[in-house]
Amino acid sequence: MLDDGKPIFQQIAESIADGILAGTYPEGTQVPSTNELAAFHRINPATVGKGLGVLVDREVLHKRRGLGMFVSAGARQRVRDERTAAFRAAFVAPLLTEARSLGLDLEDVHRIIDHEGSAS
Numbered sequence: 001m002l003d004d005g006k007p008i009f010q011q012i013a014e015s016i017a018d019g020i021l022a023g024t025y026p027e028g029t030q031v032p033s034t035n036e037l038a039a040f041h042r043i044n045p046a047t048v049g050k051g052l053g054v055l056v057d058r059e060v061l062h063k064r065r066g067l068g069m070f071v072s073a074g075a076r077q078r079v080r081d082e083r084t085a086a087f088r089a090a091f092v093a094p095l096l097t098e099a100r101s102l103g104l105d106l107e108d109v110h111r112i113i114d115h116e117g118s119a120s
Contacts, residue, residue, distance in 0.1 A: 008043055012051030017060065017079045020071055027071050031061065058082070 002011050019025045034052065038045040052069055055061040060075045072078075099109045 002041060002043075008041075008047050009051035009054065012037060012041070012048055013054040016052070016055055017083075020060065020075050020079050021083070023076075025071050027073050027075055029071055030067070031069050031071065033068050 002008055006014075016025065016031055019031070025031050031052075032040070034045050034048045037048045037052075041048070052061060056063065056069070058078065059072055060078055061069045062072045064070055096109070099105075104112075
């Protein structure tokens with residue numbers, strides 16, 4: 001599951017965020033502990049802690065002293081909004097820039113997308 005393309009702590013954070021989006025970790029539920037994740041991935045618990053800390057900083061998770069980490073209220077929407085913004089920046093904006101350079105208008109782009117979507 002982990003790869004060399006990104007820092008491991010980021011991959012841990014993304015994995016938990018993926019679970020939140022998928023409904024594996026609904027709001028208010030506990031996520032696996034630092035030690036559980038470290039053992040599962042065979043990595044240092046401090047690395048897992050850093051990944052979970054990223055999600056705490058983004059208010060996706062919150063700590064309950066003595067109990068562990070839990071999914072915060074509104075976390076699913078927060079993750080979705082963050083990912084939508086990243087998708088827009090990484091894919092939509094460059095797509096529209098390239099379309100303009102080719103002389104395509106929005107109607108042309110919509111037609112191309114509709115065609116590709118129906119071909120799948």
